[in-house]
Amino acid sequence: MATGQSLLDTMEVMDRGLQLQSGETGVTLGLRALNAAQDHFESLMSLQPNVMASSIGTVTTSASTESTAFPTGLVRLDRLQFIDPTTSRPSWDLDRVGYTGDHYTSRTMYPTVQFNSATTGRPVRYWTNGSHIYWDPLPDATHTVRYYGMKAADDITASGTFAYPDIVMLPIAQFAVRMLRIGKDDEAGPVIDLGNQIFGPVIQTLARFNRDRAPGYDYRYTHTE
Numbered sequence: 373m374a375t376g377q378s379l380l381d382t383m384e385v386m387d388r389g390l391q392l393q394s395g396e397t398g399v400t401l402g403l404r405a406l407n408a409a410q411d412h413f414e415s416l417m418s419l420q421p422n423v424m425a426s427s428i429g430t431v432t433t434s435a436s437t438e439s440t441a442f443p444t445g446l447v448r449l450d451r452l453q454f455i456d457p458t459t460s461r462p463s464w465d466l467d468r469v470g471y472t473g474d475h476y477t478s479r480t481m482y483p484t485v486q487f488n489s490a491t492t493g494r495p496v497r498y499w500t501n502g503s504h505i506y507w508d509p510l511p512d513a514t515h516t517v518r519y520y521g522m523k524a525a526d527d528i529t530a531s532g533t534f535a536y537p538d539i540v541m542l543p544i545a546q547f548a549v550r551m552l553r554i555g556k557d558d559e560a561g562p563v564i565d566l567g568n569q570i571f572g573p574v575i576q577t578l579a580r581f582n583r584d585r586a587p588g589y590d591y592r593y594t595h596t597e
Contacts, residue, residue: 374534374541379406382545390552399530405548406528412567413536413544414524418448420579424536425450427523433495433511439504440517448522452498452505455516462518469499469508539577543570 380392380402391398417424425448431440453462491509495517499506505517525535534541547567554563 374538376403376406376528376530376532376534379528379534379541379545379548380530382541383549386546386549387552390549394530401552402548403528403530405551406544408551409544409547409567410525410528410536412547413540413571414447414522416567416571417575417578418522420575421448422450423575423579424522425520427521428518430455430516430518431505433507433513433515433517435511435513436492438510439506442500442503442505443519443521443523445523446519446521447524449500450520450522453518453520454494454496455518457516464496466495466517467497469497469506537578540574543574546570 377394380399383402383406384390384392390402392402393399427446429443431443433440452466452468454464454466455461456463492512493509494515495507495509495511497508499508526532528534536544547563547570550563550566
């Protein structure tokens with residue numbers, strides 16, 4: 373497994389003047405550059421649906437409380453599922469509300485299920501602004517909801533394990549070296565362009581990990597007309 377020192381070593385290959393071995397003067401600055409590069413990589417990766425979606429966790433609702441704090445460090449939310457308290461397994465997917473604040477509008481979702489602003493119960497829909505998750509209907513108790521998505525990795529340290537596949541090491545190290553070469557008042561545009569260029573092929577590779585056939589249609593609603 374690669375470590376932060378593996379990335380520091382790679383940076384030295386690209387710039388022989390760097391001093392990035394244990395105890396040398398450039399280690400702290402090198403790690404800062406690597407973490408900035410990793411943050412930029414994650415900002416690009418989070419735009420790709422389902423890629424690096426290894427983060428599975430839960431959030432809980434509170435009775436008569438409209439929202440729950442967004443999971444810390446989650447940079448891309450792929451899906452929410454209600455967890456059955458008896459089986460501890462998912463019972464249904466929560467539908468995403470597309471309009472701001474629309475989780476509290478009166479409507480009929482199914483032929484026999486109606487909601488309005490006074491309805492309480494188990495959540496079946498949600499709206500989020502990235503800071504909180506708002507539930508519909510208003511939770512009537514403590515419920516558990518599972519999330520799937522991508523979380524930002526921990527900061528890179530010299531001894532810590534690198535969170536991503538080895539193919540990500542080179543572009544992150546290359547981006548970090550380029551950042552260290554930026555002089556005062558230099559424009560940021562060339563570095564941003566470099567990030568898009570060197571991370572692009574890696575992200576495409578990771579995004580195409582699943583070569584299975586496309587999923588079938590999912591018929592979830594009853595139509596009367």
